[in-house]
Amino acid sequence: MSKYVIVGGNKLSGEVRVGGAKNSVLPIMAATVLNGKLNVLHDIPELSDVIVMTKILRSIGCSVKREGSSLVVDSSEMNGCEIPEDLVREMRSSIIFLGAVLARYGKVIISYPGGCEIGPRPIDLHLRSLREMGANITEKHGFLFCEAKELRGAEIQLDFPSVGATENIMLAAVFAKGTTIIRNAAREPEIIDLANFINSMGGKISGAGSATVSIEGVTELEEVEHQIIPDRIVAGTYLAAAAITRGSIMLNNVIPEHLQSILYKLKECGCHVVCKNNTIRLDAPDKLIAIDSIKTLPYPGYPTDMQSQMMALMTVSDGISVFIETIFENRFKHSEELMRMGANIKVDGRVAIVKGVNKLTGATVNAKDLRGGAALILAALAAEGKTVVEKGHHIERGYDYLDEVLRSVGADIQRI
Ligand SMILES: CC(=O)N[C@H]1[C@@H](OP(=O)(O)OP(=O)(O)OC[C@H]2O[C@@H](n3ccc(=O)[nH]c3=O)[C@H](O)[C@@H]2O)O[C@H](CO)[C@@H](O)[C@@H]1O
Numbered sequence: 001m002s003k004y005v006i007v008g009g010n011k012l013s014g015e016v017r018v019g020g021a022k023n024s025v026l027p028i029m030a031a032t033v034l035n036g037k038l039n040v041l042h043d044i045p046e047l048s049d050v051i052v053m054t055k056i057l058r059s060i061g062c063s064v065k066r067e068g069s070s071l072v073v074d075s076s077e078m079n080g081c082e083i084p085e086d087l088v089r090e091m092r093s094s095i096i097f098l099g100a101v102l103a104r105y106g107k108v109i110i111s112y113p114g115g116c117e118i119g120p121r122p123i124d125l126h127l128r129s130l131r132e133m134g135a136n137i138t139e140k141h142g143f144l145f146c147e148a149k150e151l152r153g154a155e156i157q158l159d160f161p162s163v164g165a166t167e168n169i170m171l172a173a174v175f176a177k178g179t180t181i182i183r184n185a186a187r188e189p190e191i192i193d194l195a196n197f198i199n200s201m202g203g204k205i206s207g208a209g210s211a212t213v214s215i216e217g218v219t220e221l222e223e224v225e226h227q228i229i230p231d232r233i234v235a236g237t238y239l240a241a242a243a244i245t246r247g248s249i250m251l252n253n254v255i256p257e258h259l260q261s262i263l264y265k266l267k268e269c270g271c272h273v274v275c276k277n278n279t280i281r282l283d284a285p286d287k288l289i290a291i292d293s294i295k296t297l298p299y300p301g302y303p304t305d306m307q308s309q310m311m312a313l314m315t316v317s318d319g320i321s322v323f324i325e326t327i328f329e330n331r332f333k334h335s336e337e338l339m340r341m342g343a344n345i346k347v348d349g350r351v352a353i354v355k356g357v358n359k360l361t362g363a364t365v366n367a368k369d370l371r372g373g374a375a376l377i378l379a380a381l382a383a384e385g386k387t388v389v390e391k392g393h394h395i396e397r398g399y400d401y402l403d404e405v406l407r408s409v410g411a412d413i414q415r416i
């Protein structure tokens, strides 16, 4: 198991190119089963989640080849609909095979998904919606047996704008008879990327990025080549890394519009931020100002996936910040580890109160989940002395070459 050893105190300075978004790549990889043809995907990060997705695709007969930063998936020889349980339990996104394989094969057997422990992550909205489209789903011994001779278009009202449920419905609806309308759909940029991918193959999806998405069923899809959008959370994490070290950074290959809620908070804590075309430059102040409150919300609200990194930043700010986590029930596990480093944090259910301290001190800490792990790396960059962040595999689900990238902008960090 990997760990990261960091000696804090270096101001970061330099340029970083941001790669493709994990949360776009994973559903799009699942969507490659749809066309039964060649799919060429560009800007694919080297993440452990991408490796798991690759193994799943291969297990059902697809060929997957990495060519530099591109991935070539040929789904013409797909010959199975049973998704291996050990792989499904490794990550949440495996559940997106539910809609994709059902659409292509008319049948799928899949277990309940695993992933980071950040609170309960039910899939009731996914299942209810697919049932509304005519899927017959039975649940037994932790497995889902789904079948649909023909899926039909339906008007689906989501109780919550779930990212995964919106994606599963979009995928299932691609070949459905008639039109499917999703109301209260998730509006994340990754939903638009998935829709663009499907439309490039000949699908008919409109409204992605708004609360109402409409999918008209088609009968066939073509070969496709697609560029994945840049990862807004990775971008936000590197901006926060520069901010916590009182440094500066220039990010290339970003879509500033996707980071508006994050940039707004970084400006509130005193950072100077300039966006120009596909770049963002951040210069940090000598002393960060505490942000009054951060409430996580579905896009375009402040993302839950940037909550822990911003908390790391607030541990060394001037004043008190309140965090309200509305998306996941148990996403403050990093706070205990930050406290080992000298942070002053009180957690009560979904609320955390952070009182800024003058300095953090290096310690041995555990990454408990992906973004919480990233938050510990950020804290370590600012802390006095040496920090060891153990259980680095969580971090490698979402950040590739993290140590190399941070070293290239001046950090003292080693991956062991
Ligand atoms: C691979 C990927 O894209 N992951 C992202 C996706 O996860 P994911 O797609 O799992 O997140 P959802 O938007 O579905 O979940 C948000 C909330 O809705 C609840 N819920 C969801 C589905 C359901 O059937 N029932 C239900 O109650 C969840 O428990 C959670 O509390 O969006 C999250 C919220 O922005 C991000 O943190 C994840 O990084």
Ligand SMILES: C=C(OP(=O)(O)O)C(=O)O
Binding pocket: 091, 092, 093, 115, 116, 118, 305, 370, 371, 398
């Ligand atoms: C929670 C996350 O991802 P996943 O949904 O893949 O677990 C995340 O990216 O922070």
